[in-house]
């Protein structure tokens with residue numbers, strides 16, 4: 520997809536953070552945008568802000584409240600949206616969350632919820648969109664993370680869900696290619712969003728130490744890289760120099776990545792035991 524003008528864009532998790540920045544950028548490029556998230560006040564506020572960026576009169580802008588973790592809800596909301604708004608040319612699955620804790624402090628309920636939002640939520644929207652997208656082609660973006668290819672201390676449930684998003688997307692890519700549907704996976708590093716702020720409230724010191732040397736990106740920068748990546752037809756989109764570097768180092772020298780992380784963790788633990 521090179522040109523976004525007049526394209527129907529579904530942004531799941533579009534009321535905040537990376538999804539919201541992407542919505543603003545694409546609306547400025549002439550896309551028709553529909554946002555999905557759970558909280559209606561935040562959705563309305565996001566749409567009000569995006570409205571100011573309108574570039575032509577009949578540009579569509581809308582929202583629907585939906586919990587991606589609820590398959591039946593996704594089924595009915597997507598059915599209505601496809602009827603009223605039109606089927607998606609571009610589907611962006613940005614809904615997700617992380618609640619960092621050490622493994623033994625993560626309840627089974629938390630694991631279940633993380634999987635239901637981050638992995639099953641992605642499956643649920645793709646499941647509803649694909650039959651319609653097959654008719655005209657299009658592009659799907661699933662949002663993973665750097666923690667989708669590097670296992671990080673304090674993020675066991677999150678890493679399990681985000682590694683799975685990459686596997687799911689890679690397998691799906693080859694199945695959907697004959698129908699003119701391409702796929703990208705966005706792997707952001709730490710990004711300054713409301714979700715990141717929530718994440719920091721429970722983050723173990725070890726987890727903070729591991730990412731402390733990487734630059735915190737702004738969501739608008741991540742959105743810009745995402746749009747460029749879609750235009751270039753990239754499968755894996757990793758914003759920022761540090762993120763790209765960590766991907767290549769992990770691939771070429773996996774034990775170096777583990778050794779650096781172990782060193783960061785040990786440093787924090789030794790400090791704590793003093």
Ligand SMILES: NC(=O)c1ccc[n+]([C@@H]2O[C@H](COP(=O)([O-])OP(=O)(O)OC[C@H]3O[C@@H](n4cnc5c(N)ncnc54)[C@H](OP(=O)(O)O)[C@@H]3O)[C@@H](O)[C@H]2O)c1
Nearest residue numbers: 532534535536537556557558586587614615709710712714
């Ligand atoms: N920020 C980072 O450092 C970072 C790094 C790597 C990857 N990521 C990934 O990037 C994506 C966006 O993160 P962000 O930091 O921009 O998060 P954010 O600011 O918390 O925004 C998350 C969006 O998803 C929606 N959402 C969450 N749970 C949902 C659900 N069950 N059903 C429907 N919508 C839901 C939220 O709205 P409601 O709460 O109202 O539903 C909101 O619109 C996530 O997948 C995250 O894992 C983020």
